[in-house]
Each structure stands twice: as structure tokens, then as C-alpha cells.
Amino acid sequence: MSEQTPWTHEEFEAQLRAKSDMYHFHHxxxxxxxxxxxxxxxxxxxxxxRFYYQTAIPIKDAAIMSNCTDREVRKHWVQRxxxxxxxxGHGDEPADVGGIEAWLQLGEAVGLTRxxxxxxxxxxxxxxxxxxxYINFAKQRPWQEAASSSLTELFAPTIHKHRIDHWxxxxxxxxxxxxxxxxxxxxxxxxxxxxxxxxxMDYYTTRxxxxxxxxxxxxKLDVLWTMCDAMWMAYVEKRPPYxxxxxxxK
Numbered sequence: 001m002s003e004q005t006p007w008t009h010e011e012f013e014a015q016l017r018a019k020s021d022m023y024h025f026h027h028x029x030x031x032x033x034x035x036x037x038x039x040x041x042x043x044x045x046x047x048x049x050r051f052y053y054q055t056a057i058p059i060k061d062a063a064i065m066s067n068c069t070d071r072e073v074r075k076h077w078v079q080r081x082x083x084x085x086x087x088x089g090h091g092d093e094p095a096d097v098g099g100i101e102a103w104l105q106l107g108e109a110v111g112l113t114r115x116x117x118x119x120x121x122x123x124x125x126x127x128x129x130x131x132x133x134y135i136n137f138a139k140q141r142p143w144q145e146a147a148s149s150s151l152t153e154l155f156a157p158t159i160h161k162h163r164i165d166h167w168x169x170x171x172x173x174x175x176x177x178x179x180x181x182x183x184x185x186x187x188x189x190x191x192x193x194x195x196x197x198x199x200x201m202d203y204y205t206t207r208x209x210x211x212x213x214x215x216x217x218x219x220k221l222d223v224l225w226t227m228c229d230a231m232w233m234a235y236v237e238k239r240p241p242y243x244x245x246x247x248x249x250k
Contacts, residue, residue, distance in 0.1 A: 004207045012210050013197065016151060019214070022221045023155040025162075027228040029236065034162055036170025043171065045235040047103075048122035049227065056104045056131050058084045058148070060138040066163050067143040076145070076195050083188050102181035109178025125241050126230035130223045139218070144203040148213055149220040151196045156189045 007015060024030055032038055058081045065074050065081075073167065086098025107117045116122065138146040160182040167168045228248060234240040 005138075006205060006207050007210055009201050012201065012204070012213075015210070015214060016217060018199075019217055019221060020155045020224070022218070023152065023159075024221070024224040024228050025155065025159045025230070027225055029228040029232045030159070032236065034166065034170075036166070038171075040111065040173065042235045043174075044112055045122060046231055047107050047110050048112060048117060049124055049231055050102055050126045051107060051117045052120060052123045052127060053131050053227070054084065054100055056135055057099070060135050063135065063138040064143050067139075067146070073143075073147075073199065080192060083184075099184060100183060102184055106178040106181055109175035124230045124234055127227045130226045130230075131244050134220065134223045144184055144199060147196060148200040148217050150192065150205065151200065151217055152220050152224065153189045153196065157186060160185050160189070206211045206236055 004091060006012075025034075029046075033043070038046075061080045061084075066079055068074055068077070082096070082098070084099040086096050086101055089095035104117060106116050107114065120128075134149075137149065163182050164179055164186075167179070200213060204210045
């Protein structure tokens with residue numbers, strides 16, 4: 001069999017799922033968080049920086065839709081924007097405050113104010129740079145590539161469930177409303193994964209295209225990992241940006 005033979009859908013999906021080892025769940029920053037060993041200030045730093053990512057998601061999704069000429073895809077993809085921005089309800093679907101509001105509630109639950117989060121005063125330069133790069137990717141690349149980059153959602157339910165199950169014990173000072181976002185995404189993410197997988201399977205049909213998709217998924221994994229690198233340096237190693245008074249080992 002030629003090495004250029006396309007993977008079957010099952011083989012292709014298995015290749016995508018094999019990227020789970022590089023998901024930011026495994027980053028030392030998250031491992032510290034999941035072990036219950038973070039200080040309040042470290043948790044707050046993560047929440048504040050991650051909020052910049054949350055506010056970027058509907059912008060990313062709007063960019064994908066603006067490049068998409070497929071009406072059926074847009075009909076499904078718009079739900080992602082509603083999931084994060086919220087909506088007043090339509091048909092039999094009840095109103096939803098949205099993921100951004102749920103993250104603001106998480107911010108309040110860990111002791112931050114809404115004003116702090118919206119001001120972006122805690123957002124680290126490297127975090128901003130990584131997220132802005134992701135938005136620009138979504139704006140500039142074919143909509144199918146930008147859409148398929150969202151498949152890091154394949155790995156997200158595990159991290160959400162872990163927080164719901166273990167944070168109340170590890171961080172009892174977090175108010176209960178702080179878990180609303182993670183609970184919300186537990187039922188939204190599987191639906192988004194199915195949609196993203198369908199687009200991916202339909203678009204990447206040759207082996208070179210499928211291998212390119214692995215690179216696109218790696219790019220998104222790099223974005224998430226880089227965010228954690230920046231937060232580790234700032235909040236764990238205590239080396240925030242522009243700190244110049246540290247001794248350099250000679």
C-alpha cells in the first residue's frame with residue numbers, strides 16, 4: 001500500500017485523537033492546578049488570562065462564518081457564537097446567558113471583579129500574542145482550515161469534568177457559580193466536535209491534506225500550550241514580563 005494512500009475516516013480520527021498527549025491538560029501549569037496546589041493568586045491569574053481567550057472565541061467563529069460560502073455550515077456554526085455571546089431564546093430553546101457571562105461569574109467566584117476582567121489589565125503579552133495569532137489564522141485561512149482547528153475540543157470534556165469533580169475539594173473558596181461554564185461546555189463541546197469532525201472528514205480527503213490537518217491541529221495546541229508557558233513563568237516562577245531585577249546565573 002502506498003504511503004500516500006488516504007487514511008479512512010476512522011484512521012484519520014484516530015490520528016487526530018492521538019494529539020491528546022499535547023493538549024494543555026498535560027502542561028505543568030494545569031497539572032499544578034489539578035493537583036490542588038495553586039494559590040488563590042495563581043488561579044486568579046489563569047482565570048483573568050483565559051478570559052481574553054473566551055472573548056476571542058466568538059470573534060474567531062464570526063471570522064470563519066465571514067469566509068464560509070456554505071449556507072448549511074453557517075446555520076450550524078452560528079450556534080457557537082450564541083453559545084458564547086448568549087441569546088434571549090428562540091423557539092423551544094430557552095435563553096442562555098452565554099459562555100462569556102459564565103466566565104465572568106467564574107471571575108467573581110475566584111475574587112476578581114468584572115471590571116478587572118474586561119479591562120484586560122492582567123493579560124500577559126505572550127497570552128495576548130498567542131490568541132491574536134489564532135484569530136488572525138481564522139481570518140486569513142480557508143474557512144475549512146479555521147473550522148477544523150477547533151478540534152482541540154476533542155480533548156476538552158476531560159479537563160472540564162476534572163474541574164467540576166475536584167475543584168470543590170481542592171479550592172473550597174471558589175463560589176459555586178464558578179462552575180457554570182464548565183458544566184455548560186460539557187454538553188456543548190460534544191456537539192461541536194461532531195460538527196467539526198464532519199467538516200474535517202469532508203475537506204481533507206488526500207493523505208497530504210490529512211497530514212496538513214494534523215499540523216493545523218498542532219498549531220492550535222501550540223496556542224494553548226504557549227498560554228500556559230507564559231502563565232507558568234509569571235505566576236509560578238514569579239518572572240512576569242519586564243522583570244529586570246532577577247539575578248542571572250553565571
